[in-house]
Amino acid sequence: MACTGSFCTLLEGLTSPYLWNVLLAVLPIWLFGAVTGYLLPRPKWASEKPLSWTTFFVNTSGLRKFFLAWHGFLILREVWYKITDPGTFRRFCKAVVLWVCGQGWHFDFPSADQPGVPAGFANNTVADKDNWYVTEKDLAFFQYHGEGSGALQGAGPWELLMEKDITNTLKYTSWRRVLPNGKTEYKSITICPDASAEEFIDLYFDDDNRPNWDNMIIQKEVLEHGDFSQRQQVVRWMRRFPFSFISDREYVIARRFFRQGDSLYGITKAVDHPRASREGPVVRVDVYYSMWRSRAVACPWGSGKPAVETTLLHHEQLKIPENLARFAVKHGMWGFVRKMASNVEEFVRKRRARGVAPTAADPLAYGAGYAPNPPMTASQSTSSLTSMGSLSSSITDASSDAGTEGNSGLPRNNKKLKGLAAFVLASTVAMIVHRNAPLAALKPAPGCLQRALHGGTAAGSLTLAGSLTPPATEWATAAAVQQRDEGQ
Numbered sequence: 337m338a339c340t341g342s343f344c345t346l347l348e349g350l351t352s353p354y355l356w357n358v359l360l361a362v363l364p365i366w367l368f369g370a371v372t373g374y375l376l377p378r379p380k381w382a383s384e385k386p387l388s389w390t391t392f393f394v395n396t397s398g399l400r401k402f403f404l405a406w407h408g409f410l411i412l413r414e415v416w417y418k419i420t421d422p423g424t425f426r427r428f429c430k431a432v433v434l435w436v437c438g439q440g441w442h443f444d445f446p447s448a449d450q451p452g453v454p455a456g457f458a459n460n461t462v463a464d465k466d467n468w469y470v471t472e473k474d475l476a477f478f479q480y481h482g483e484g485s486g487a488l489q490g491a492g493p494w495e496l497l498m499e500k501d502i503t504n505t506l507k508y509t510s511w512r513r514v515l516p517n518g519k520t521e522y523k524s525i526t527i528c529p530d531a532s533a534e535e536f537i538d539l540y541f542d543d544d545n546r547p548n549w550d551n552m553i554i555q556k557e558v559l560e561h562g563d564f565s566q567r568q569q570v571v572r573w574m575r576r577f578p579f580s581f582i583s584d585r586e587y588v589i590a591r592r593f594f595r596q597g598d599s600l601y602g603i604t605k606a607v608d609h610p611r612a613s614r615e616g617p618v619v620r621v622d623v624y625y626s627m628w629r630s631r632a633v634a635c636p637w638g639s640g641k642p643a644v645e646t647t648l649l650h651h652e653q654l655k656i657p658e659n660l661a662r663f664a665v666k667h668g669m670w671g672f673v674r675k676m677a678s679n680v681e682e683f684v685r686k687r688r689a690r691g692v693a694p695t696a697a698d699p700l701a702y703g704a705g706y707a708p709n710p711p712m713t714a715s716q717s718t719s720s721l722t723s724m725g726s727l728s729s730s731i732t733d734a735s736s737d738a739g740t741e742g743n744s745g746l747p748r749n750n751k752k753l754k755g756l757a758a759f760v761l762a763s764t765v766a767m768i769v770h771r772n773a774p775l776a777a778l779k780p781a782p783g784c785l786q787r788a789l790h791g792g793t794a795a796g797s798l799t800l801a802g803s804l805t806p807p808a809t810e811w812a813t814a815a816a817v818q819q820r821d822e823g824q
Contacts, residue, residue, distance in 0.1 A: 361666060362411050369407050380434055400474050426518075430590065468568050469590035470603045478603060478627040482523060482649035490516030498670060504529055504637050506677040510669065512662075520662055521651045526673065528680050529637065531644040532694035533600040533630035536685050537593050540602055540628070540704040542683075549679035550672070552576055559588070559611045561706040567602075568592045572612050579664050586620040588612045599631040606652075610711045624652040 337668040480486060486494075492514035500508045510524035528536075541546070543556045554573035562568025573587040591604040606624035614620060628648040656660050684694075692698045 359519045365367070366407075366411060369404065403620075441680075468562055468566075468592060469570065469607050470568075470592040470605060470713065472594075474603050474605060474625075474627070475594050475601055476726050478601065478649055481521070482627060482647055483629060488516065491521075491544045497522070497666065500670060500673075502674075502677075504639065507636055507672065508670075508673055508677075512665075513644065515651075517657060519651065519653055521649070522665065523650075524648045524673075526637055526646045526648070526677070527633065527643050528677055529635050529639055529643045530641045531680055531684050532642070533598070533632060533644055534695055534697060535646050535687060536646055536680075537567070537600050537602055538687065538698055539683050540679065540703045541569070541591065541593070543571060545679070547684060548682075549674075552578070555583070558610050558703065558706075561703060561707060562592070562708050562732060564703055565697075565704070565705065566592050566594075567701070568708075570607065570609050570611075572609075572650045575619065578668065581660055582664060584618050584653060585654060586612075587624060588620065589624065599629050599747060601627070619655055621652055621654060625650075626650045655724075769772040 363776055459713065481488075494511040494513045495568070497510045497512050498508065499510075506526075507527040508524065510522060512520055512522045513522055543553075543558075546556075547553050552575045554576045555572075557572050558569055559572055560570040562570075568591070570588065570590045573589065575585050575587065577585070588607060588613050590602050590607045590609075591602065594601040594603065604624075604626045606622055626648065627650075628646050630644055630646045632642045633645040634728055654664075687698060690698075690700065698704075
């Protein structure tokens with residue numbers, strides 16, 4: 337009998353090899369902390385006198401327990417992040433509150449393999465027939481989320497973000513929703529007059545023309561060419577945002593278009609590519625997809641000429657706090673779209689001036705004349721958006737939640753480094769506190785000291801010498817010297 341349900345999902349996460357890798361990673365840190373705590377000297381009064389809450393943070397033993405507890409919390413938090421989808425604890429707390437209020441229990445642990453992805457796209461690991469990075473599975477992903485309802489357990493409703501209408505130029509409506517992992521997905525519908533779907537596909541895929549309307553592109557290159565008839569390419573972008581709190585970002589994007597009836601679909605997503613090394617200080621955007629459908633519609637302003645309607649679904653994780661990312665998108669979206677719309681007329685005019693009909697394919701479009709050049713150093717990645725969703729939750733979400741950019745090649749290591757730094761700081765403070773313990777706490781009994789100074793038994797002297805800690809021994813030596821000087 338197959339195991340189903342949230343319990344089995346959690347069980348799979350607990351028994352996965354990934355969890356054991358996490359335990360092996362934190363084990364040396366835990367051992368170091370345990371050995372350090374064990375070897376620290378402890379004054380006798382710390383173990384004889386019970387602690388009270390008023391003296392907890394003054395007593396060195398209390399500080400030691402606090403820092404060790406904090407260290408244990410960091411380890412448990414790291415393990416929790418590895419085996420659950422980001423946002424699980426928050427949703428669990430919300431479910432508990434609703435249950436206490438008598439509204440029933442409504443909580444399921446998200447799948448560890450495909451968090452935030454509809455169940456209909458669970459097994460998306462098979463390559464397309466032409467073995468390209470963007471597959472028909474990705475097209476199905478867009479058709480479900482962009483064209484369809486996009487219903488997703490744990491996701492928020494679509495909220496109207498913006499609605500603009502410039503007569504005979506542009507009609508634009510956009511929405512956004514919060515995904516189960518706390519990130520944001522955007523959808524928009526744009527209508528431009530006197531243009532076709534084929535012309536819009538060429539506009540979006542033309543990186544030579546793109547800087548004319550996307551001034552955030554500061555560097556671009558094609559890493560790999562595929563089938564030109566499907567505009568298969570892997571490109572690398574460097575983007576500079578007009579906000580001081582976002583540094584330059586690197587994108588490695590695979591793209592392709594599909595034709596279904598009168599609609600053209602452009603599918604782009606972030607991929608790993610052997611020709612794009614992760615060396616350097618620039619932060620790479622690992623989670624990114626931008627997909628659209630373009631089709632001919634009647635002109636909303638009654639010009640009598642056909643217009644093109646483009647439905648766009650967009651999501652990217654910039655590795656900054658999500659509130660800042662939403663602020664950047666909201667305040668930069670309209671200017672970006674308006675500048676793109678202003679370039680449509682000129683691009684269409686130049687394309688038609690070469691004798692290319694509005695609904696015909698352009699033989700001189702961007703990428704023409706290049707033969708396929710697959711990399712020879714590694715097999716092509718065939719992962720689709722469902723597997724990319726797992727990457728989203730297990731790696732880049734933690735970096736965004738932390739609010740730091742970090743190393744683009746090791747997004748998750750920011751958490752580990754922070755945890756290790758916190759532990760080292762806690763251990764250092766504990767060692768300093770113990771080393772600087774008051775000498776009065778280590779002072780031996782007066783009778784014993786006097787016997788040692790005035791020539792007590794050899795056994796007593798030996799016992800005293802063996803039991804005194806170095807600070808107390810120095811104190812006894814100083815007292816003896818002082819007594820000798822006074823006698824002289």
